[in-house]
Amino acid sequence: MTKPHASAATQAASAAAPRWPVAIGVAAERAGVSARMVRHYESLGLLPEVARTDSGYRQYTEADVHTLRFIRRSRDLGFSMEEIATLLGLWKDKQRASAQVKKVAQAHIASLSERIAAMQAIQRSLQSLVHCCHGDDRPDCPILDDLASVVPPTHRH
Numbered sequence: 001m002t003k004p005h006a007s008a009a010t011q012a013a014s015a016a017a018p019r020w021p022v023a024i025g026v027a028a029e030r031a032g033v034s035a036r037m038v039r040h041y042e043s044l045g046l047l048p049e050v051a052r053t054d055s056g057y058r059q060y061t062e063a064d065v066h067t068l069r070f071i072r073r074s075r076d077l078g079f080s081m082e083e084i085a086t087l088l089g090l091w092k093d094k095q096r097a098s099a100q101v102k103k104v105a106q107a108h109i110a111s112l113s114e115r116i117a118a119m120q121a122i123q124r125s126l127q128s129l130v131h132c133c134h135g136d137d138r139p140d141c142p143i144l145d146d147l148a149s150v151v152p153p154t155h156r157h
Helices: 008-016 024-031 035-044 062-076 081-092 098-132 142-148
Strands: none
Touching: 024 035, 024 062, 035 062, 062 081, 081 098, 098 142
């Protein structure tokens, strides 16, 4: 009795199925980050130390890639590394209270609101300067005058 051959679709699915563990480049690609960032996240302790081959190459599991995707999405939303560490801890803690997660997100929203307000103030200042500039062949330029003015430095965050 002969064995039936797998269908082309089954063979394609099998070939495309991820095999775990994977090398850093594959893990990075699957997570949508660079290999350099994977190493950086490891150095910060956001990603636990992974197993290595006898040759010393890092080997990443599906769970590691899921964690990398969590970190990438958190970065996309503008969370700081410290906030991401907190969120990762909460994500892994199955006994967490969602109120803790909400508190982190609300604090981040407040920080974003402050930064947006500061950027809008900068935008208004620049719009005013642009409005005052003739933008012609004359050398006088209020934009350059403002940039060259001596004003006491303000505290920067």
